[in-house]
Amino acid sequence: MTVSNAAVSFVPASAVLEILDWKQVIESLSRAYSVPHGPMVSPLRTVARNGRIWLRSLTAIPPGARFMGGKLFGMGPKPAINYLIPLFEQETGELRALVDGAFITSFRTASTSAAALDVLAPKEDLVIGMIGSGQEAVAHARAIHAIRRIGELRIFSPTPESRARFAKTFQAETGVTCVAADTPEDAVRPATLVVAAARSRDESPILYGDWLDNCRAVVSVGSTVPEQREIDTSVVARSDLIVCDVLEEVMHETGDMIAAKKAGVSFEQKCVSLNDLLCGKVADRVRSASMPMFKSVGAGIQDIVCAELAYELADKARRLVPLPIEFYRKTI
Incomplete structure (x- = not known):
C-alpha cells in the first residue's frame, strides 16, 4: 500500500455566480437526464434529525461525467445555512474540489x-x-x-x-x-x-x-x-x-x-x-x-452536474482557489 497526496481546490460562491451561464447549465442537466439512470445513480436524500437540528445529504454519480459527489447542509435552532459540495474523481475516487453550493442550489433547481x-x-x-x-x-x-x-x-x-x-x-x-x-x-x-x-x-x-x-x-x-x-x-x-x-x-x-x-x-x-x-x-x-x-x-445529480460545470468554468477562468491542506489517498 502506498500513500500519495492530491491537490484540492475551492470554488467560491462569488465565482459560481459570475461564471455559470443559464443555457450551459440547462444543456448540461438535459444531457444528464437524457440517459437512463439506475436507482442508485442519484439515490433518495438522507436526513439526520435531533429535535430542531437536522442535516441533509444528497449524493450522485452522474453517468458519463468526470465527478461524483454530494451536497451536505444543515440547520439548527438559529438557522444559517451553508451548502458544501465535495467533488470526487469518478476514475480514482480522489477528492478534487470543495464547492460552495450557496448559488448552485438555485441554478440547478431553476435549470432543471x-x-x-x-x-x-x-x-x-x-x-x-x-x-x-x-x-x-x-x-x-x-x-x-x-x-x-x-x-x-x-x-x-x-x-x-x-x-x-x-x-x-x-x-x-x-x-x-x-x-x-x-x-x-x-x-x-x-x-x-x-x-x-x-x-x-x-x-x-x-x-x-x-x-x-x-x-x-x-x-x-x-x-x-x-x-x-x-x-x-x-x-x-x-x-x-x-x-x-x-x-x-x-x-x-x-x-x-x-x-x-x-x-x-x-x-x-x-x-x-x-x-x-x-x-x-x-x-x-x-x-x-x-x-x-x-x-x-x-436531487443530488442536479447539484453534481451543476457543480462540475462550475468547477470546469472556474478552472478555465483561473478562479479556482488552491487549498493549503492535504488529503491523503491510499492506493491499494
Whole structure:
C-alpha cells in the first residue's frame, strides 16, 4: 500500500455566480437526464434529525461525467445555512474540489425546471405567472428566459416592495414587460405558464386549480418535505401529467401530494419521472397532456452536474482557489 497526496481546490460562491451561464447549465442537466439512470445513480436524500437540528445529504454519480459527489447542509435552532459540495474523481475516487453550493442550489433547481419545460411548455411567447420574488423565483425567471420568449412576467409575493423590485430589475435586465400583481390570483389568471416558487408563510396553499383556465404548464418547487405546502389539491387534480424529478419523494414525502392523497385525489397514475421525460419515453403522454406539471424536490445529480460545470468554468477562468491542506489517498 502506498500513500500519495492530491491537490484540492475551492470554488467560491462569488465565482459560481459570475461564471455559470443559464443555457450551459440547462444543456448540461438535459444531457444528464437524457440517459437512463439506475436507482442508485442519484439515490433518495438522507436526513439526520435531533429535535430542531437536522442535516441533509444528497449524493450522485452522474453517468458519463468526470465527478461524483454530494451536497451536505444543515440547520439548527438559529438557522444559517451553508451548502458544501465535495467533488470526487469518478476514475480514482480522489477528492478534487470543495464547492460552495450557496448559488448552485438555485441554478440547478431553476435549470432543471427549464429542462423539463423545454419539453412540456408550448413553443411560443409565454405569459408567466410567478408566485414568489426570492432567489428561487428570480432564478426561474432567468432560466425560462434562456429557453423561451417571455411576453409578460406577472409577479406576486406577499411583500409589495419585493415584487416591485423584482419586476423593475428583471424588466431592466431583459426588456420583458413585468407586472407586480396585487394578488396571486391576479398574477396567475392571465398566465400560460405558472411557477410557484414561494411557500406560504403558514403552510397553506398559495396556488389553486380554478385560477388556471389559461395555463398550459405548471412548475412547483416549494414543497419538498411533508410539513411544507405550496399548491392546493385542486392543482394536483387538474394536472393531467405530473413530471417528478424524484418520483418516490414527490409522491410520498411532499406536503402537497400527501394532502392530495388525504383528500382522495388520485395522482400516482399521472406521475412520470424527469428521466423518462427527457429520454423520450413518455412523448405520447406529453403530446396528449393539456396541463402538465413539473414537481421538484431536488436531487443530488442536479447539484453534481451543476457543480462540475462550475468547477470546469472556474478552472478555465483561473478562479479556482488552491487549498493549503492535504488529503491523503491510499492506493491499494
